Amino acid sequence: xxxxxxxRLAMVLLLYCPPLAFADPAPYAGTxxxxxxxxxxxxxxxxxxxxTITVCSMERSVIKGAVAGFPVTTVTDSAGSATLKYPTRxxxxxxxxxxxxxxxxxxxxxxxxxxxxxxxxxMLPLEDSPLDIRIARxxxxxxxxxxxxGHPVTSHTIGASYDLHAxxxxxxxxxxxxxxxxxxxxxxxxxxxxxxxxVTLKPDYTPNYYWAKTTVNGESIADRxxxxxxxxxxxxxxxxxxxxxxxxxxYRGIALDQDGxxxxxxxxxxxxxxxxxxxxxxxxxAWETTTxxxxxxxxxxxxxxxxxxxxxxxxxxxxxxxxxAYIAATGDIDLDDTTTxxxxxxxxxxxxxxxxxx
Numbered sequence: 001x002x003x004x005x006x007x008r009l010a011m012v013l014l015l016y017c018p019p020l021a022f023a024d025p026a027p028y029a030g031t032x033x034x035x036x037x038x039x040x041x042x043x044x045x046x047x048x049x050x051x052t053i054t055v056c057s058m059e060r061s062v063i064k065g066a067v068a069g070f071p072v073t074t075v076t077d078s079a080g081s082a083t084l085k086y087p088t089r090x091x092x093x094x095x096x097x098x099x100x101x102x103x104x105x106x107x108x109x110x111x112x113x114x115x116x117x118x119x120x121x122x123m124l125p126l127e128d129s130p131l132d133i134r135i136a137r138x139x140x141x142x143x144x145x146x147x148x149x150g151h152p153v154t155s156h157t158i159g160a161s162y163d164l165h166a167x168x169x170x171x172x173x174x175x176x177x178x179x180x181x182x183x184x185x186x187x188x189x190x191x192x193x194x195x196x197x198x199v200t201l202k203p204d205y206t207p208n209y210y211w212a213k214t215t216v217n218g219e220s221i222a223d224r225x226x227x228x229x230x231x232x233x234x235x236x237x238x239x240x241x242x243x244x245x246x247x248x249x250x251y252r253g254i255a256l257d258q259d260g261x262x263x264x265x266x267x268x269x270x271x272x273x274x275x276x277x278x279x280x281x282x283x284x285x286a287w288e289t290t291t292x293x294x295x296x297x298x299x300x301x302x303x304x305x306x307x308x309x310x311x312x313x314x315x316x317x318x319x320x321x322x323x324x325a326y327i328a329a330t331g332d333i334d335l336d337d338t339t340t341x342x343x344x345x346x347x348x349x350x351x352x353x354x355x356x357x358x
Contacts, residue, residue, distance in 0.1 A: 033087055034085070034121070035083055035085050037081065038084055040117070043134075043136065045134075049077065050076060050078075051076045053074045053133065072085070086104050104121040115137065115138025115193045115196065117134060118162070118197070138194050140190065141160075141238075142236070142237070143158075144240045145183050146241070147242070148242050148245065152187025153206075154183055157182050158180070158201060159203075160191050198228065201239075210243065210244050210303045211241055211244075214226075251333060251341075252298065253297070253342060257329065263292060263296050266296075266298075266315070270307060272306055272307045274286055292312070310332065312330065312331045312333065314327070314329040316328030319353045325353070326350040327350060330348055331346065
């Protein structure tokens with residue numbers, strides 16, 4: 001039977017072993033590689049012959065000196081055996097950090113009848129090799145998206161992904177096996193061969209809807225339960241997503257200058273996270289924006305409760321690039337105030353550029 005602990009160990013290793021920078025820019029030598037014998041086993045512990053293993057770098061960066069580049073794929077023989085060869089260092093060309101120790105993981109993609117495998121790869125060869133990569137049997141996740149009054153939400157896209165929380169160029173990330181499906185006429189969706197590790201669910205954003213309640217295997221929870229961990233040995237799991245027909249939060253206000261006069265044409269931006277605790281790139285790159293009216297008024301509807309920042313900016317003279325302007329004045333939005341609030345803008349020295357988007 002597939003070991004859930006193996007996947008959890010892989011996640012812990014990737015989370016708590018961030019890359020360490022090297023100053024040495026020397027090219028790869030033979031000792032910079034790990035040759036690792038592995039054996040891939042099916043859920044019934046028989047060898048997985050002719051199975052593709054993909055080795056991925058958690059840095060998502062350019063690999064200098066690596067002949068094959070990344071990702072590297074290897075196919076098992078009739079006994080389910082193969083040898084993985086991967087570098088222990090990468091050149092982080094995009095970040096300018098130079099050489100760094102990198103974490104790697106091996107994947108066997110899900111297929112008909114199984115949920116694939118994820119395993120962290122060691123920095124050094126194993127004394128008790130080969131390393132067994134055990135394919136998971138997986139489970140089925142059936143769900144439904146409905147409004148709070150029980151009406152099905154049809155033709156709605158929902159995604160599922162596994163997030164290793166690895167140190168990547170986007171911070172948290174390492175998302176793999178991102179899958180999508182669409183609800184049917186009854187609001188139902190199904191994911192099969194789901195790996196028995198926490199999976200993050202994300203319905204497409206719909207204006208004036210937010211995820212207000214979740215029913216998991218018959219238990220109703222007044223919260224967004226979007227990281228789903230299957231019950232032990234439960235191969236059939238059910239989940240209902242209840243969408244409220246209103247935004248999670250609405251902010252409104254009036255932008256005023258130092259003299260208390262309304263500021264028209266100012267940019268209003270409120271950032272938020274898709275999850276209570278940031279999980280991936282989208283959590284720190286989500287925002288809603290609008291422009292103040294002639295009377296300085298503005299309003300923004302936010303699709304989640306996890307609001308992280310808010311600011312009003314009055315543009316000044318045009319910037320050097322198209323679509324940019326220098327910031328003439330700024331004011332912070334009070335995130336605890338959902339009444340109509342006055343945001344007083346204070347002049348800046350106009351050394352900072354305001355892009356066309358945050």
